[in-house]
Amino acid sequence: MQLFLFLLTVCLLVVISPTYASEGNWSSDFPEAGSLIEGHSREAAMVVCSGVLLSCDLVLTAAHCLKYRDAPGNRFWFYLQHAGMLEVNNDEVELFCDSQTCQDLQGFVYDLGILRLESYAWESSITEPSESSVVVSSAAADFVGFGIKPPSLGNYNLKRRTPVRLSECDASFGHYNSLCSDLSDDLPTPCRKDSGGPLYTLSDEGAHSLLGIASKTGIGCRFGQAIYNDMTNPRIQSWIAERIGKSKKRCRASTMKPMEITSEPNGWLNETSYFQELEIEVDHGIDELLVTMNHEPGESTSEMYNDFDMELIGPSSSDGKTAKLASNCDNTWKLLSICRVPSPAPGTWKARVIRKHGEGHFQLVATGITK
Numbered sequence: 010m011q012l013f014l015f016l017l018t019v020c021l022l023v024v025i026s027p028t029y030a031s032e033g034n035w036s037s038d039f040p041e042a043g044s045l046i047e048g049h050s051r052e053a054a055m056v057v058c059s060g061v062l063l064s065c066d067l068v069l070t071a072a073h074c075l076k077y078r079d080a081p082g083n084r085f086w087f088y089l090q091h092a093g094m095l096e097v098n099n100d101e102v103e104l105f106c107d108s109q110t111c112q113d114l115q116g117f118v119y120d121l122g123i124l125r126l127e128s129y130a131w132e133s134s135i136t137e138p139s140e141s142s143v144v145v146s147s148a149a150a151d152f153v154g155f156g157i158k159p160p161s162l163g164n165y166n167l168k169r170r171t172p173v174r175l176s177e178c179d180a181s182f183g184h185y186n187s188l189c190s191d192l193s194d195d196l197p198t199p200c201r202k203d204s205g206g207p208l209y210t211l212s213d214e215g216a217h218s219l220l221g222i223a224s225k226t227g228i229g230c231r232f233g234q235a236i237y238n239d240m241t242n243p244r245i246q247s248w249i250a251e252r253i254g255k256s257k258k259r260c261r262a263s264t265m266k267p268m269e270i271t272s273e274p275n276g277w278l279n280e281t282s283y284f285q286e287l288e289i290e291v292d293h294g295i296d297e298l299l300v301t302m303n304h305e306p307g308e309s310t311s312e313m314y315n316d317f318d319m320e321l322i323g324p325s326s327s328d329g330k331t332a333k334l335a336s337n338c339d340n341t342w343k344l345l346s347i348c349r350v351p352s353p354a355p356g357t358w359k360a361r362v363i364r365k366h367g368e369g370h371f372q373l374v375a376t377g378i379t380k
Contacts, residue, residue, distance in 0.1 A: 036153075036170045037090055037272040037374050039217060041133050042207055044155035044166065044303075045070055045124075046086040046094070047077070051342050056166050059154040059206035060087060061219065063249065064256035065129045065263040068097070070205030071224050071238070072104045072122040085124065090168065090301050090374040091267040092130045093347045101125030105248050120224040121238050121245065123252055129263035135209075136216045148175045150210050150220055155303075156203030159230050166303050166344050167372055168274070171198040173208060179234055188220065188237040192227040199223045200230035208237045264380045267299070272374040278317060279368035287373055289358040291324075295377040298353040300338075300360045302346040304371035315367030319346035324356025 041062040048054030058074035068087050077083055078099055085097035105121040152173045158164040178189040188208065192198075199206060208221035221237030238245065273287050291298055300321060307315040318340045338348040348360065362371055 034169050034171050035167050035274045035370070035372065037168065037269065037274050037372065038170050039153045039207070039209070040089065040091045040267065040269070041135055041217070042153040042168065043068070043087050043089040044168075044202075045074055045205060046088055048084065049082045051086075051094075054084070054086060054343060056088075056155055056202050056344070058202055058204045059156060059223070060124070061135065061205075061207040061222070062087075062089065062130055062133045063123070063135065064253050065132050065260035065265075066126040067252060067256045068124040068126065069222060069249070070122055070124065071120045071222060072106060073120055073224075074205050075102055075104070075122045075124075078102055087124065087126060088301075088303070088345065089130060090272075090303070090372070091269060091299070091376045092265070093299060093301055093349070094342065094345070095130060096127040097124045098127050103252070105245065119238065119245075121222060123249070125256075129260065129265060131265045131267055132257075132260050132263065134216055135207075136212065136218050149173070150175060150208050152198055152203075152206060152208050152223070154199050154203030154206030154223065156206070156226075157200040157230065158198075159200055164305050164370075165202050166305050167370055168303070169198070173198065173235075176234070178236070187224070188239050189234045190237075192231055192233055192235055198230075199226050199235050201226060266379045267376045268379070270375040270377050272372070274372050276362060276371045276373060277369070278362065278364040278371065280364075283364040285362050287360045287362075287375065289360060289375040291353050291355050291358055291377065293355050294379065295353060295355075296351070296380045297378040298348075298350040298358065299376045299378055300348040300373065301376075302360070302362055302371055302373045304344055304362075305369045306344055307367040307369045314343070315369045316365040317346070317367075317371055318363045318365060319348060319373070320361050320363070321348045321350065322359040322361060324354055324358060 044056045045058040045060045046054045047057045060068045060070035063069050087095045103123045106119045150173045153170045156165050173190045176191045204223050206223045209217045209219050212218055219240050221240055223237050225236040227233035227235055276285055302319045304317045320338055337350050340346045
């Protein structure tokens with residue numbers, strides 16, 4: 010039996026060279042960054058945008074990502090690698106815009122929306138920049154999203170972090186209340202499905218400071234400018250602070266505390282490597298073991314989508330036997346698998362990702378949750 014043991018050393022916000030053709034910037038960093046999923050059913054639901062967890066039940070994204078929210082039968086979910094799939098309350102969606110801007114949700118003046126989740130995640134540690142913050146041209150920041158990684162149109166649904174160099178906004182596009190970054194072959198991020206993703210810096214204390222939310226991605230995701238909603242705008246900050254204040258009162262009921270155990274941000278499956286395993290060391294005191302796996306779709310035609318499943322194998326018993334726990338894994342989501350084990354036995358668990366069809370990358374994150 011082929012055994013593949015992954016070991017991850019995570020270092021937040023390491024400065025990496027701008028050689029983005031490599032795949033090394035796929036990451037499980039920034040736990041609050043997730044993907045917005047839309048569809049009529051879990052079997053058909055697909056990534057449409059990215060987003061960021063503001064509070065235990067609030068998600069911030071781009072307003073244009075929500076244009077079909079009133080379509081009959083349409084539903085939204087928010088996927089977090091450290092929390093799984095969280096359903097959105099479609100009746101609790103708010104857009105930050107005046108009546109004129111709302112007529113065109115593709116407008117650049119304000120392109121923000123807040124979603125309320127049906128259940129609680131954890132209390133976010135993201136901070137906002139102060140109203141006196143000045144974001145200057147050529148300033149360095151980072152961006153996280155689940156969108157397409159040029160040039161392949163199949164490389165999305167994978168979480169990636171990449172450095173961004175801010176630039177002066179091109180006045181000819183009328184990007185008011187916005188931040189901008191130039192795009193090129195060396196700096197192709199963000200791209201389609203990255204809208205709503207966070208632009209941020211890391212404070213000396215290790216907190217993520219939210220600078221912007223992606224709105225537009227230039228020409229072909231590689232030329233022109235990427236546009237971000239400016240989170241240093243006092244009007245935006247006031248609007249968000251009011252909603253976070255109400256959410257914090259609700260968050261008192263949430264006791265979820267996730268802690269990443271291990272992860273594989275850049276796994277690969279094909280015809281010759283049809284499964285891979287990740288060992289998970291579970292300690293005493295964990296109330297729930299959560300393992301999430303998201304993978305790229307592969308070819309753009311629906312009949313050619315990759316099909317990967319996941320299963321968990323428990324620690325060996327006293328007689329040396331192991332027990333498969335497939336019943337604890339949900340493989341019905343398209344491009345996603347989620348395994349949950351309440352009160353997991355301490356020891357070495359194994360998460361096995363199995364190729365059923367296609368080839369491509371996957372990401373797997375094992376999280377220990379205390380409540």
